[in-house]
Amino acid sequence: MDEADVEGDLVNVLFTEKQIHDKLAELAAVIESDYDGRDVLIVGILRGAVMVMADLARSFHRHVEMDWMAISSYGSGTKSSGVVRILKDLDTDITGRHVLIVDEIIDTGLTLSWLTSNLASRNPASVEICTLLRKPEALQMPVEVRYVGWDIPNEFVVGYGLDYKERYRNLRDIGTLAPHVYS
Ligand code: IMP
Numbered sequence: 001m002d003e004a005d006v007e008g009d010l011v012n013v014l015f016t017e018k019q020i021h022d023k024l025a026e027l028a029a030v031i032e033s034d035y036d037g038r039d040v041l042i043v044g045i046l047r048g049a050v051m052v053m054a055d056l057a058r059s060f061h062r063h064v065e066m067d068w069m070a071i072s073s074y075g076s077g078t079k080s081s082g083v084v085r086i087l088k089d090l091d092t093d094i095t096g097r098h099v100l101i102v103d104e105i106i107d108t109g110l111t112l113s114w115l116t117s118n119l120a121s122r123n124p125a126s127v128e129i130c131t132l133l134r135k136p137e138a139l140q141m142p143v144e145v146r147y148v149g150w151d152i153p154n155e156f157v158v159g160y161g162l163d164y165k166e167r168y169r170n171l172r173d174i175g176t177l178a179p180h181v182y183s
């Protein structure tokens, strides 16, 4: 879907599909040089990170392994609660592996802070985080994020994998959801 297909639901478009692709190519280049000579397992967090994983992975000029986790953070609507449960675990044994968690957005940081320590307890060689978006003002838990696309204001955004009630994930761009849609 394009912006025209969700007319009136967005306050503005924050990032276009083109801007997102360029940003991911930039991040991929940095990641590639940081992990030079080391195998990387990129772990996408379902379902929001599907688009980021697809485009980030294809931006690499090297092999990367991909795996997925699904996590429920017992949130409802536009809020995250921090109570985390694994719905789908990794298929990969990460002992001794370099793991890069790929997510689309860090809001409160509760989900990724929990996930990072969960994965760290499995004795990987390293665990780092790459996120397309981060909302610094919403952060409730300190999370060390190695790779960030953009820092954004504390507003609810949709598109490019980001949903509101499972809708808008297939919007090409990322936009701020108009409050009338969720209030
Ligand atoms: P956190 O635990 O609060 O950092 O957020 C975890 C998850 O909440 C993210 O991975 C998203 O799936 C979802 N989320 C947070 N902010 C937004 C937003 O602005 N739009 C859509 N989903 C969001």
Ligand code: MG
Residues within 6 Å of the ligand: 045, 046, 047, 048, 049, 103, 104, 105
């Ligand atoms: Mg997510």
